[in-house]
Amino acid sequence: MQAFLDDWGLTLLTFLPLLGALLVIAIPKADEQMQKAVALLSTLATAVMAVLLLVWFNLDNAGSLQFVIDLSWIDVINSRYIMGIDGISLPLILLTVLVVPLCVIYSFKHFPEPRNPKAFLALLLILETGMIGTFVAQDLILFFVFFEVVLLPMYFMIGVWGGENRRYAAIKFFLYTLFGSALMLLSFLALFFLADGTLAGLAEANTFDMRALSGGATTAIARTSQIWIFAGMFLGFGVKVPIFPFHTWLPDAHTEAPTVGSVILAAVLLKLGTYGFVRVALPILPEAAAAWAPVIGLLAVIGIIYGALGCLAQKDMKRLIAFSSVAHMGFVMLGIATMTDFGINAAVFGMVAHGLITGMLFFLAGSVKDRYHTLDMSRLGGLLVQAPKMGWILGFCAMASLGLPGLAGFWGEFPAILASYNPAGILSEAVFRTYMVIAAVGTVLAAGYLLWMLQKAAFGTPREEFADSPDVKDASKHEFWAWVPMLVLIVVLGFYPRLIHEASDPAVVESLVVNVGDDVYDCLEIEDGTDCFEDLRAESAEKSNGGG
Amino acid sequence: MSEFVRPALDWHALAPELTLLGVGAFLTLIDILFAERARAITSALAGLGLLGVLVPIITLASAGVASEPRVMFDGGYVVDGYSLVLKAIFVITGYMVVLLSTNYFAEGDYWENEYYGLLAASMLGMLVMTSARDLITIFIALELLSIPVYLMAAWRKRDLKSNEAGLKYYLVGVVASAVLLYGMSLLFGVSGSTLLSDIGSSADLGSGVDSPAMVTLGVIFVLAGLAFKVSAFPFHTWAPDTYEGAPTPVTAFLSVASKAAGFVALANLVFVGFWDRSDVYQPVxxxxxxxxxxxxxxxxxxxxxxxxxxxxxxxxxxxxxxxxxxxxxxxxxxxxxxxxxxxxxxxxxxxxxxxxxxxxxxxxxxxxxxxxxxxxxxxxxxxxxxxxxxxxxxxxxxxxxxxxxxxxxxxxxxxxxxxxxxxxxxxxxxxxxxxxxxxxxxxxxxxxxxxxxxVPETALDEIQEKTPNDMSEVVAAESIVAAETVAAETIVVAESIVKTDAGTSSSLxxxxxxxxxxxxxxxxxxxxxxxxxxxxxxxxxxxxxxxxx
Structure with missing residues (x-):
């Protein structure tokens, strides 16, 4: 089994959903039951594959890449088909393979107009391939391809099945993301030419191998070049996260997207951006990351406050949740900006927690919309009276989202704030402690808007117009079973955060300390790190010339 | 004057061009012999003929041309890996254009044999272009590939737009040729040779600092002449009108093959002829x-x-x-x-x-x-x-x-x-x-x-006629129902157009x-x-x- 998983595990994990999509496309349009069955089965098969990988994953060695596949792909640019997972990607993959089947189950009874389950399910499955592929790719070009594969399916999902303003939202989403990733591709290319793979023990100097690039191949690149290259990646990942001020596509996309689209967007798609920072930008260019960290931190805290204030100004429940995403992703980015293992662990946890909690909130918003045909909070009310189960679940998720200890949200936010008390040595403590204070204020605001939303939607008595509406029923069987696994996980992770930390911590330490080399880590940990990097560069340049 | 020496011909290296020449001549010939009776099979013959050109290309490739280029006419005509790859691209593109043309021309009642004959002639120019390393050969190849397309662009001869397309393309093309030729004459005047390799190694062209302004002018004129062909801004003005008016398969041919041939000419000129003069061509x-x-x-x-x-x-x-x-x-x-x-x-x-x-x-x-x-x-x-x-x-x-x-x-x-x-x-x-x-x-x-x-406007009119005209007298509720009927019928009509008019891919x-x-x-x-x-x-x-x- 181990051998089989080593050779085929990640390839199967990535492409099983795509295979499912092709099968769904091959089934005649009229046979909806069959399409649903095949779609669900292929997502479940993917989930089983992920569980097998989890079982055979060596937790004692979570820091290093496992199940590595390394085959030739595009020889002429020395780009290879490299895949592998470690403790950072594993939780995110598990999140993906959990959320997608739940979305499929949920959609069985909720195909938005104009229905067409065949196309909807096929797109959902293609989306899954793109997302998993991004989390397993270990070659920049392969990473880029998967990163882009998610674009079109999401574009169609918003544009075809979305709300009234869907065309605008869809094209905005597409253009923003593509703009970021075009510049990101340029950065990857610049890395290809400027990095020296021989420093990391490769035979060729020019490489897209992420393992080598994050293993010291970039230390000889001039500081200005590094900073420009990082800027390109920053745009590519930052738009996806989204970091303030690139966030404006998000509320539109979320408001217009169908429920399942919103859930996938919130639960997994946004994480592609933060994952990019943790996996690509930081380990590959630690020096430039340190130079950019104060900016990232600043934008993160602006995002936290701005997102929260934005929430308080919303009338539409879905839009409110979308703005809360901007705030929550701000916490994740703050954790990343500290450049400490503590902060990045918090970020990884925050990604998973936000995926579960906000995914759930979007599910609920979708179900509320199904019943009341509106998400205007001034017209909602009395959900607890009319649909007590849903009302309680909404309350539970609001609590989780505002970071109540004991639920998953807490372990994303609190450690991120804590980490900014004590950022990496090269960063200014004063600046990050200021950020910490601002971020802490943000949590208060979060409690404000979430409780306000809960009060508007769930408390009170139902409005007259909906008092006798036959549409308003409590959670259906499909909805309930699609939600239970996520609710359970929110509690379990809240009580036992080690489940993720155990995997992510060694991987974070590995990528931040071990892989880049002790000397780089030392530079990050001292105050005049810039000079230290300068010395390191001279040393590497000498080695690089000597070797080449 | 020295005596004329017959240049050595490498028949194998020339086989793709010769085969294509044969195909073109054959297509024209069967029109003369069988006239209308051959109409039904011309496109199939053209397609097969083009695929046949792939055979010598493959044999040349397996003969190791990529590593040992076949050079003829003192280096004026070279068959190497580069030219073979491009020849294959051109031939396959040509085959695709034949596929696109088959039903378009058969159903539109246009001349067919001549069309495929001209297509083959134009493609011959492209194949020659891939190997041309000489100013004259490049010019001949360019004219050979352009002139048939002037005619093809105007193939829908009863349509004014198609005539405009052909005429516009022709006039612009001729001007571009003149500009190109003038530039070439300047380069020839400076270097004393039409061979690109001679031009490249010519001291006058290579010595960046005090080379005559004539070289700069020559290079710029040549590039501008070809910029028309590849429809680069600001030399693109012919493209939209010609593309719109020409029969769509010809537009496909123009936008892919003809444009590619322009780039091939540019690549040959830049990499073999002007490479040292990057101070001139790079900014351009x-x-x-x-x-x-x-x-x-x-x-x-x-x-x-x-x-x-x-x-x-x-x-x-x-x-x-x-x-x-x-x-x-x-x-x-x-x-x-x-x-x-x-x-x-x-x-x-x-x-x-x-x-x-x-x-x-x-x-x-x-x-x-x-x-x-x-x-x-x-x-x-x-x-x-x-x-x-x-x-x-x-x-x-x-x-x-x-x-x-x-x-x-x-x-x-x-x-x-x-x-x-x-x-x-x-x-x-x-x-x-x-x-x-x-x-x-x-x-x-x-x-x-x-x-x-x-839904086409004619179909919309039909729907309108079916629904009540005196909407003003109908109560509001009914008018909504009527509007919904129109919307529903629109979709039905749209779908029926698809079903009857060969819209689904299976009936293509x-x-x-x-x-x-x-x-x-x-x-x-x-x-x-x-x-x-x-x-x-x-x-x-x-x-x-x-x-x-």
């Missing part, structure tokens, strides 16, 4: 590339006719293709990267652009219009066609995994590899333009997927389906496994005089 190409991308994209955003839109998209794509030439003179390694990027781009562009035109022809078969509105709701009326078109448009926009991303990637790579500021800036310009292009490609995609199905003619399938397969294959293409495109053009120095 930089400006042409940046201007073509930007202007082409912005003008494409405003188009309402799909073929005109594709014309401007072609201008923008030409900008991408020109971009690597703006840095090609930096070093021999960069030159190789740039050339390979151009060849890769040409191959992928051929696949995806032919695919788009195949869809345009298929859709126009039932809608009889080129307006972009006619793509509304294609996903509902012909889902397979919509998906295929989406793949091609995504490819043109550069979204992985469709092939276009690798084409753009190669261009970026060539631009960044020398590590000079101007290269980075042009790469950034190109990246921004790649995003702007999504504006109009995405618009078509959005129409296909998001809009209600399109076989040739068109084959063309769609081939281009789709190539587009996806090049995107997912670019190695299948790069395996053939690792070519070089720089003569040893440059690489040695």
């Amino acid at each position: 190409f930089w400006i042409l590339a940046a201007a073509s991308m930007t202007a082409g994209n912005f003008m494409a955003l405003r188009q309402t006719n799909i073929v005109r839109l594709m014309a401007y998209s072609g201008v923008a794509q030409a900008g991408f293709l020109l971009a690597p030439l703006a840095v090609a003179g930096e070093s021999a390694g960069v030159a190789d990267d740039a050339l390979q990027a151009i060849v890769v781009y040409l191959a992928i562009y051929a696949a995806m652009n032919l695919g788009v035109f195949a869809v345009i022809i298929a859709v126009a078969r039932r809608t009889r219009t080129g307006m972009v509105e006619s793509y509304n709701g294609l996903f509902r009326t012909a889902p397979a066609m919509a998906v295929v078109m989406t793949v091609f448009l995504a490819s043109l926009a550069g979204v992985p995994p469709a092939g276009g991303w690798y084409a753009k990637f190669s261009i970026f790579r060539a631009l960044i590899s020398p590590g000079i500021t101007w290269g980075y800036v042009l790469a950034a310009v190109a990246a921004v333009n790649a995003v702007i292009a999504v504006g109009y490609y995405g618009k078509i995609v959005a129409r296909m997927w998001f809009e209600k199905p399109w 003619p076989f040739a068109l389906v084959l063309a769609l399938g081939l281009s789709l397969a190539a587009t996806l294959l090049f995107g997912i496994v670019p190695g299948t293409l790069t395996h053939f495109t690792e070519v070089t053009l720089l003569p040893t005089i440059f690489t040695g120095s």
Whole structure:
């Protein structure tokens, strides 16, 4: 089994959903039951594959890449088909393979107009391939391809099945993301030419191998070049996260997207951006990351406050949740900006927690919309009276989202704030402690808007117009079973955060300390790190010339 | 005067050109012999004949031409790996154009034999161009490939627009030829030879500092003459009108093969003839590339006719293709990267652009219009066609995994590899333009997927007649019902048009389906496994005089 998983595990994990999509496309349009069955089965098969990988994953060695596949792909640019997972990607993959089947189950009874389950399910499955592929790719070009594969399916999902303003939202989403990733591709290319793979023990100097690039191949690149290259990646990942001020596509996309689209967007798609920072930008260019960290931190805290204030100004429940995403992703980015293992662990946890909690909130918003045909909070009310189960679940998720200890949200936010008390040595403590204070204020605001939303939607008595509406029923069987696994996980992770930390911590330490080399880590940990990097560069340049 | 010495001919190396010549002559001959009776089989014969040209290309490849080029006429005609790859691209493109033409011309009651004869003649010019390393040969090849297309563009001779297309293309083309020829005469005057390798090594041309202004002028004139051919801004003005008026298969041929031939000529001239004069051509190409991308994209955003839109998209794509030439003179390694990027781009562009035109022809078969509105709701009326078109448009926009991303990637790579500021800036310009292009490609995609199905105006009138005219007397509630009926009927009519008028892919003619399938397969294959293409495109053009120095 181990051998089989080593050779085929990640390839199967990535492409099983795509295979499912092709099968769904091959089934005649009229046979909806069959399409649903095949779609669900292929997502479940993917989930089983992920569980097998989890079982055979060596937790004692979570820091290093496992199940590595390394085959030739595009020889002429020395780009290879490299895949592998470690403790950072594993939780995110598990999140993906959990959320997608739940979305499929949920959609069985909720195909938005104009229905067409065949196309909807096929797109959902293609989306899954793109997302998993991004989390397993270990070659920049392969990473880029998967990163882009998610674009079109999401574009169609918003544009075809979305709300009234869907065309605008869809094209905005597409253009923003593509703009970021075009510049990101340029950065990857610049890395290809400027990095020296021989420093990391490769035979060729020019490489897209992420393992080598994050293993010291970039230390000889001039500081200005590094900073420009990082800027390109920053745009590519930052738009996806989204970091303030690139966030404006998000509320539109979320408001217009169908429920399942919103859930996938919130639960997994946004994480592609933060994952990019943790996996690509930081380990590959630690020096430039340190130079950019104060900016990232600043934008993160602006995002936290701005997102929260934005929430308080919303009338539409879905839009409110979308703005809360901007705030929550701000916490994740703050954790990343500290450049400490503590902060990045918090970020990884925050990604998973936000995926579960906000995914759930979007599910609920979708179900509320199904019943009341509106998400205007001034017209909602009395959900607890009319649909007590849903009302309680909404309350539970609001609590989780505002970071109540004991639920998953807490372990994303609190450690991120804590980490900014004590950022990496090269960063200014004063600046990050200021950020910490601002971020802490943000949590208060979060409690404000979430409780306000809960009060508007769930408390009170139902409005007259909906008092006798036959549409308003409590959670259906499909909805309930699609939600239970996520609710359970929110509690379990809240009580036992080690489940993720155990995997992510060694991987974070590995990528931040071990892989880049002790000397780089030392530079990050001292105050005049810039000079230290300068010395390191001279040393590497000498080695690089000597070797080449 | 020395006695005339008969040049040694390498018949094997010339076999592709000779075979194609035979095919063209044969097609014309059967028209003379059998007249109308041969109509039904001409296109099939043309297609088979073109595929037959692949045979000598393959035998040449297996004879190791890539490593040992066959040189004729003192270096004026070279068959090497580069020219073979391009010959294969041209022949396959030509075959695809035949597939696109088959039903278009058969059903439209146009002359067929002459058409395929002219197509073969034009392609002969392209094959010659790939091997031409001499000013005169390049000029002859250019005329040979252009003149038949002037005629083909005006093939719908009862249509004014088609006449305009042909005439406009002809006039602009002739002016461009004159400009080109004038530039060539200047270069000949300075270097005393028409051979590109002589021009390249000529001391007068190579000594950057105090070379006569005549050389600069000559180079610029030659480049400008060819810029017309590749429809680069500001020499693109003929393209939209000609593309719109010409029969759509001819437009496909113009936008892919004819444009590619222009790039081949540019590559031959730059890499063999002018390579040392990067001080002249690099700024020219930089400006042409940046201007073509930007202007082409912005003008494409405003188009309402799909073929005109594709014309401007072609201008923008030409900008991408020109971009690597703006840095090609930096070093021999960069030159190789740039050339390979151009060849890769040409191959992928051929696949995806032919695919788009195949869809345009298929859709126009039932809608009889080129307006972009006619793509509304294609996903509902012909889902397979919509998906295929989406793949091609995504490819043109550069979204992985469709092939276009690798084409753009190669261009970026060539631009960044020398590590000079101007290269980075042009790469950034190109990246921004790649995003702007999504504006109009995405618009078509959005129409296909998001809009209600399109209904021709005549059909709309019919529906209107069926519904009550005196709406004012009907109570409000009823008028809503009536409006809903109209909407419902619109969809029914739209769907019935699809069903009856051969709209679904299964009832498309076989040739068109084959063309769609081939281009789709190539587009996806090049995107997912670019190695299948790069395996053939690792070519070089720089003569040893440059690489040695």
